Amino acid sequence: MRKKDLSVLKFEKFNLNNKESLIYSDFKLCLEKSIKKKTFLVAVSGGPYSLALTLLSKIYSKIEKNRIFFVLVDHGLRPNSSKEAKAVKLLLKKKKINLTILKNKEKINQNIQSQARKVRYKLLLDFCNKKKIKFILTGHHRDDQIETFLIRLSRGSGIQGLSSMKKVTNLDGKIKLIRPLLNQKKKELIILAKQYFGKFFKDPSNNNQKYLRTRIRALIKQFEKNGIKQEKIISSIDNLGITRDTLNSYIFKIEKICVTRKKKESTINLKFFSLENDEIQLKILSNCIKNISKKYYPPRAKKIINLLNKVKINKNLKVTLGGCIIYKNDSNLVVYKEKLKKSLKI
Numbered sequence: 001m002r003k004k005d006l007s008v009l010k011f012e013k014f015n016l017n018n019k020e021s022l023i024y025s026d027f028k029l030c031l032e033k034s035i036k037k038k039t040f041l042v043a044v045s046g047g048p049y050s051l052a053l054t055l056l057s058k059i060y061s062k063i064e065k066n067r068i069f070f071v072l073v074d075h076g077l078r079p080n081s082s083k084e085a086k087a088v089k090l091l092l093k094k095k096k097i098n099l100t101i102l103k104n105k106e107k108i109n110q111n112i113q114s115q116a117r118k119v120r121y122k123l124l125l126d127f128c129n130k131k132k133i134k135f136i137l138t139g140h141h142r143d144d145q146i147e148t149f150l151i152r153l154s155r156g157s158g159i160q161g162l163s164s165m166k167k168v169t170n171l172d173g174k175i176k177l178i179r180p181l182l183n184q185k186k187k188e189l190i191i192l193a194k195q196y197f198g199k200f201f202k203d204p205s206n207n208n209q210k211y212l213r214t215r216i217r218a219l220i221k222q223f224e225k226n227g228i229k230q231e232k233i234i235s236s237i238d239n240l241g242i243t244r245d246t247l248n249s250y251i252f253k254i255e256k257i258c259v260t261r262k263k264k265e266s267t268i269n270l271k272f273f274s275l276e277n278d279e280i281q282l283k284i285l286s287n288c289i290k291n292i293s294k295k296y297y298p299p300r301a302k303k304i305i306n307l308l309n310k311v312k313i314n315k316n317l318k319v320t321l322g323g324c325i326i327y328k329n330d331s332n333l334v335v336y337k338e339k340l341k342k343s344l345k346i
Contacts, residue, residue, distance in 0.1 A: 014128060020192055023184055027056045030180035031064075034168055039067040040135035040178070041128055043120075044099060046072065046201035049139035051193035051198060052066060055138060055182060057329035071100045071127060077108060091197055104125060113211055118297070121171065140165060140179040143186040143220075146233050150216045150257045157301060163244035164237050172294050201332050251283050259284065265336035266292055270311075272332065281308055285326075288335045293323040 007116065042057045044050045061068050067257060070092065074085040082103075084262045089099040102123045108115045124136055145164050181189065193200050209215060230231040258272035266288040273281060282304050290298040298304070299322040309320055317328040320338055327334045 019188065023052075023181075023192065024056055024059060027180045028060060028182055030167060030178065031060055033065070034176065034178055036137050037064050037066055038135065039069070039086060039131075040143075041069045041071055041124065041131075041133050043136060043138045044070050044072045044088065044092070045139070046084065046091075047139070047203060048190040048200040049141055049181065051188060051197050051200050052184075052189040053137060053139040054092065054097065055192065055196045056180075058095075058179040066258055069127070069131060069133060070097055071102060071124060073102050073104060073123050075104045075108065075116050075119060076110065077116065078204070087203060091199070095197065100127075110251075112172070113213070118295075125172060127173060134168070134174065134175050135178055136171070137178050137180060139181055139189070140185050141181045141186050141189055142234065143230075145182060145237055146220060146230055147213055147216050149237050150219065151212055151232065153210070155300075155302075158282075159240060159244050159247060160283060162300065163240040166241075172293075244343060246305050247279075247283075251280060253268070254280060255284055255287065259288065261291070264292070265334060268333040268335070270328075270331055270333055278305070278308065282299065285335075289322040289324050289326075292335050292337055295323060299323060 038058075040052075044054055057068055057070075060066065071090055072085055074081050076082070078084075092099045104123065106118050106119055108119065128134070134281055147160060148164050152164070155161075165179055165182060167179050167182055171181075172176050190200070204216075208215060220230070222323045223233075245319060249329060252274060254272075258269045260267045267282065267289065273284065276284070281300060283307065286301070286304055287299040289304075289333070303321060307319060307326065309316055310319065311328055311333060312326065315330070317326070319326050323338055324335050325338050327336075
């Protein structure tokens with residue numbers, strides 16, 4: 001690290017050891033490639049990983065003079081959620097960090113973790129659009145990669161799903177999601193957060209066995225005991241990521257040939273589309289639905305496969321999926337937002 005970096009760390013009264021300095025260096029490298037000196041938002045939960053992210057972001061901003069917004073989404077899922085959010089705000093205030101709390105007003109009563117995630121990103125995106133922020137940082141770490149890989153494996157995901165999370169992802173075309181901690185182990189981030197903030201807050205849902213992710217965590221421990229090391233799983237994820245990137249390059253070329261994009265609709269030429277295999281067709285249709293709906297996640301692969309099967313056997317088709325209407329005529333598959341159906345003649 002440069003002398004300038006070290007002077008700031010000393011000013012913060014936080015002495016990083018060699019391992020922690022390496023964590024910061026990796027974090028800094030990620031931000032220098034993507035954000036540089038621009039304004040960004042840090043998604044805070046109060047857990048150790050988001051607090052470690054908060055600390056690293058604060059250090060970076062002191063050096064590079066970035067403006068940062070620290071934001072917590074209160075989902076309102078637990079009786080004490082507002083109290084917990086205020087406790088996190090107070091903890092950060094002691095370190096001269098201002099936390100903004102966004103309160104969810106939507107009811108979440110099914111697929112709780114999935115719906116909570118969607119609500120969280122919607123609120124964060126709305127906040128970013130209001131403040132003209134182009135980057136959101138989250139505390140996803142290496143262990144999250146492994147959990148996500150195994151969850152998607154259990155659901156029969158293909159290459160796209162199994163290659164897991166990227167460090168940089170486009171959310172809605174304008175705002176990028178940055179995951180600068182994907183190389184870091186959670187136990188090291190826990191140490192980092194506790195040393196600086198003195199404590200962190202635990203989400204009780206992380207121990208709830210009704211959630212698949214919780215059960216997967218227990219499974220990973222059994223893997224370790226039986227000789228299946230996390231490093232090997234990460235290696236497989238990285239290799240799948242290389243394959244995914246190669247596949248996406250090909251898909252991009254095919255989309256240029258068979259997809260015509262307008263602001264509010266995408267048209268897929270079935271003559272060229274039908275020449276591709278099922279995996280390519282799935283990805284192209286998934287991309288179209290995601291781009292038109294402006295949602296962070298496309299529909300599940302299983303639902304898109306079911307739709308593709310209907311496309312193959314029906315001459316004319318009109319269905320809804322992922323907030324979009326998909327309409328088939330003799331030569332094209334047209335995708336547009338569901339709420340526009342009254343104004344479009346088809």
